[in-house]
Amino acid sequence: AKDPVRVLVTGAAGQIGYALVPMIARGVMLGADQPVILHMLDIPPAAEALNGVKMELVDAAFPLLKGVVATTDVVEACKGVNIAVMVGGFPRKEGMERKDVMSRNVSIYKSQASALEAHAAANCKVLVVANPANTNALILKEFAPSIPEKNITCLTRLDHNRALGQVSERLSVQVSDVKNVIIWGNHSSTQYPDVTHATVKTSAGEKAVRELVADDAWLNGEFISTVQQRGAAIIKARKFSSALSAASSACDHIRDWVVGTPEGTWVSMGVYSDGSYDVPAGLIYSFPVTCKNGEWSIVQGLSIDDFSRNKLNKTAEELSEEKALAYSCLA
C-alpha cells in the first residue's frame, strides 16, 4: 500500500474548504488508491467551526483518510505537508481600500510562507487559491526561498474550466471533448480567456473552436466577458462565491500537476514567469502548461495575434502594479 500523503488546506472552515476537504478525502485530488492525511488550518474565531468539519470527516468514514490535523497553529499545520492548498485569506469588505486588503494578505502569506519553509516536507507543492491569488503566491515564494519557484503556483484552473464550459454550452458538445483553451495572466477580471488554439473532438476528427463557433464577435466579446465575470455572476445568484467549482478545479490543478496532463492536452496554471511570450519574468502569471513527472512546463511556440498580444500585456500590467503594491506593503 502507498504511504499517506499529507495535504494542507488553509481556510479549511470556509466555504471552499468545506467543499474541498471531502473531495481530497475521497481521492478526487490524488487518486482512489492514494491514502491521505488532512491538515486543516484556520484562525481562532473559526476554531469551533473547524472542529465541526473535523467531526464530519470522522462521520463520513472515508477509507482513504488516515488522519486529520485540525489546528489554528500555523507551525503544527505545516509540519511534513507534501501538498499545500492555500485557501485562507482576508476578504475584501465593503468600503475597504485595495491597499488595506493587500496589506492584510501580504502579512498572512509572509508568515505562512515562513512556516512552510521551515516545516513542510522537502519538495512540497503549493497551490494558492485565496485572492489576490497570483500576488499572494508571489509573496509566498519570496518568503519561502528554499521551496523551488517551480513548486509555487496559483489557481486559474477554475477560469480555464469555465471557458471549457462556455464553449461546450455554445456548441452543444460534451465538455470533455473540448480542450486547449488558455487563461492568460491574472485571476481577476483582466484575465484573457483565449480560444485561438482550442479544439473540439468530433466524429470527423479534431476541429478548431473558432471554425465551429464561426462567430468571432461572440468569441472576442461576450465569451471573454462571461468567463471574466463568472465569479461575480455566481455571487449574484448564490449570494456566496463559487465554492464547489473552485474546490473541484483545485483538485484538477493538483491532480494534473502530480499525475501529468494527457498527451496533446494543456491546462492553465498560474506559474512563475520565465519571460515566455514576453511576459515580464518574475510575475506569477497564468500560462498554458503541460505536466509530466510532477513538473509543469510552459507550452512554447503558440502564435499570438495582435488582439491577444494586447490582452496579454494588459493583464501583465495589472500584475506588475499588484506586485508593486504588495512590495509597498512590505516596506
Ligand code: NAI
Ligand atoms: P470564506 O470566507 O468562506 O473562507 C475563508 C476562510 O479562511 C475562513 O474560514 C477564514 O476564517 C479563513 N482564514 C482567514 N485568514 C486566515 C489565516 N490567516 N489563516 C488561515 N485561515 C484563514 O471564503 P471562500 O469562499 O472559501 O474563499 C476563499 C478564498 O478563495 C477567497 O480569497 C476567495 O476570493 C478565493 N477564491 C479564489 C478562486 C480562484 O479561482 N483562485 C475562486 C473562488 C474563490
